[in-house]
Amino acid sequence: MKRIESPQNALVKHWKKLLSVRKERDKTGEFIMEGYHLVEEAIKQKENVLTIMISDTAKVPENWDIENIEVVEINDVIKKELAETEHTQGIFAHCKQQTVGEEAQVHWNRLLLIDAVQDPGNIGTMIRTADAAGIDAVILGKGSADAYNSKTLRSAQGSHFHLPVIKGDLSYWVEKLKERNVTVYGTAFENSTPFNEVKKEESFALIVGNEGSGINKELLGQTDQNIIVPLLGQAESLNVAVATGILLYGLTLK
Numbered sequence: 001m002k003r004i005e006s007p008q009n010a011l012v013k014h015w016k017k018l019l020s021v022r023k024e025r026d027k028t029g030e031f032i033m034e035g036y037h038l039v040e041e042a043i044k045q046k047e048n049v050l051t052i053m054i055s056d057t058a059k060v061p062e063n064w065d066i067e068n069i070e071v072v073e074i075n076d077v078i079k080k081e082l083a084e085t086e087h088t089q090g091i092f093a094h095c096k097q098q099t100v101g102e103e104a105q106v107h108w109n110r111l112l113l114i115d116a117v118q119d120p121g122n123i124g125t126m127i128r129t130a131d132a133a134g135i136d137a138v139i140l141g142k143g144s145a146d147a148y149n150s151k152t153l154r155s156a157q158g159s160h161f162h163l164p165v166i167k168g169d170l171s172y173w174v175e176k177l178k179e180r181n182v183t184v185y186g187t188a189f190e191n192s193t194p195f196n197e198v199k200k201e202e203s204f205a206l207i208v209g210n211e212g213s214g215i216n217k218e219l220l221g222q223t224d225q226n227i228i229v230p231l232l233g234q235a236e237s238l239n240v241a242v243a244t245g246i247l248l249y250g251l252t253l254k
Contacts, residue, residue: 003073031148041158055079055090084150108136109203116143116210124155125241131159133248141170186223195250
């Protein structure tokens, strides 16, 4: 097994850059995951895993299928430089971001479109919730937090490996979905219908937006219908990830 001792090693520098610089993740199509649960989810799609990095204080479980995956031992100094959590488990994975061809996209009938949501924890929670609700794909529009930010990855708890999460022009996506007769719902207070009063559709896309400014007005003008979660108490609003969960289940459960 290969072992790296120096933080000045070129590969270590690359890993650190992937952790800290979004442009590097975008340019290379790579990212770093941390912790046993996330790494275990990653190796279920082992073609996306480039390297597993393991510290002296950790070990790879015997039941993991890591055949043809490079495993590199690292020392405590490198472990601390890669760790994004306070109490790291000392195991990391260097992975490739998933790519999805257009031929697969035409089969997506239930989608979550996210417009300019900037908090990575919310993005991760929405990805995880979309996964749980049986959504086919998540599309992140301009201004949204990076899907492969460390906080996003931790919040999503491995759901990145269960459904496609891609970046895209939401206006373009809405046009394409409407060409396929997929109903597009916006979330806004103006001219809206409570989600529980909406007729259930087999195919739909839900657009959610920034908690402060909402969905881009031009994008909102493209939707078929606006829906809301009624506020029954005195709170002025819901957290966007919580509202997304309620709406996705409201639209999928019959």
